Amino acid sequence: MNFAQEASAHAEHTDLPLPLRPLADSQRATVRFQPLLVAGRIAVVDGGFVVYIRASTREVDTLHACFDDPRDGGRSLDVRRRFTLAHELAHSFLFDDRGPDDLPRKPVAGTHASELAALERVCNEAAGLVLVPDRLVSSYIRTNALDLLSYGAVQALQDKFRVSPDVLIIRLAKLLPQLHAADLIEHGGILLIERRADTTAVQHIALTPDAYRLFERKGGALDLSALTTQVPLVDSQSHECRIPCLYSTRRAIQEAVVTVAWLSRTNERALVTLRLKGSPQLV
Numbered sequence: 001m002n003f004a005q006e007a008s009a010h011a012e013h014t015d016l017p018l019p020l021r022p023l024a025d026s027q028r029a030t031v032r033f034q035p036l037l038v039a040g041r042i043a044v045v046d047g048g049f050v051v052y053i054r055a056s057t058r059e060v061d062t063l064h065a066c067f068d069d070p071r072d073g074g075r076s077l078d079v080r081r082r083f084t085l086a087h088e089l090a091h092s093f094l095f096d097d098r099g100p101d102d103l104p105r106k107p108v109a110g111t112h113a114s115e116l117a118a119l120e121r122v123c124n125e126a127a128g129l130v131l132v133p134d135r136l137v138s139s140y141i142r143t144n145a146l147d148l149l150s151y152g153a154v155q156a157l158q159d160k161f162r163v164s165p166d167v168l169i170i171r172l173a174k175l176l177p178q179l180h181a182a183d184l185i186e187h188g189g190i191l192l193i194e195r196r197a198d199t200t201a202v203q204h205i206a207l208t209p210d211a212y213r214l215f216e217r218k219g220g221a222l223d224l225s226a227l228t229t230q231v232p233l234v235d236s237q238s239h240e241c242r243i244p245c246l247y248s249t250r251r252a253i254q255e256a257v258v259t260v261a262w263l264s265r266t267n268e269r270a271l272v273t274l275r276l277k278g279s280p281q282l283v
């Protein structure tokens with residue numbers, strides 16, 4: 001993907017979190033912070049693009065000053081705005097039909113709701129690639145000998161790359177098999193769960209291949225009901241509790257150590273790390 005190559009080229013020799021200004025410049029995109037009804041949008045103008053990012057009137061001057069400072073270049077933006085900006089810049093790669101002056105003319109855009117939704121998914125995925133490039137996250141984990149299946153490591157990565165836990169876990173879902181193959185992490189995974197009333201739903205999940213095999217698939221989707229019913233939903237203000245448990249499915253028996261870290265005071269969302277002991281034994 002052109003966008004991923006472009007993004008990782010920018011990430012080559014840069015301190016974390018990555019600035020977004022170089023990517024905006026290379027796309028000939030001017031970034032404007034201003035009051036908006038939506039989080040962000042992109043417009044074609046003569047000579048390139050303008051990306052608008054929502055901000056309150058009192059924030060506008062500070063945001064522009066930080067973004068224009070070459071040492072900042074968007075590093076200090078909050079995680080939501082960083083994601084929105086990366087997402088809108090991803091849209092700039094989807095303009096085709098360049099004219100003789102090599103300037104973008106026409107957006108690649110769907111007309112049906114499903115096409116639009118697919119386009120948004122592509123841009124979200126590309127935004128994740130920009131903010132958490134494969135090579136940088138792998139080398140960061142290696143250099144710092146991070147124990148990735150721990151709450152502390154996930155939080156360190158969120159802070160370092162300045163992304164939400166959701167973005168990080170979606171990226172790690174793609175990377176965990178490679179990281180495991182490179183002996184950088186043990187068998188296990190990371191899940192973001194959300195509690196609603198008396199049920200618990202998995203929002204995002206990243207697992208190593210062996211951990212995947214522990215879960216049965218139902219219609220192509222992972223069935224995690226067994227895990228989520230075993231995760232104790234303690235009402236705890238403190239963040240971590242470790243529960244050794246024997247986790248079993250029809251196919252495998254495995255001892256797992258589950259760590260639950262609540263991300264919110266209201267105990268609605270929790271980060272769950274799952275560390276499998278030994279290799280899964282097929283039964």
Ligand SMILES: [Zn+2]
Nearest residue numbers: 087091120123
């Ligand atoms: Zn979009």
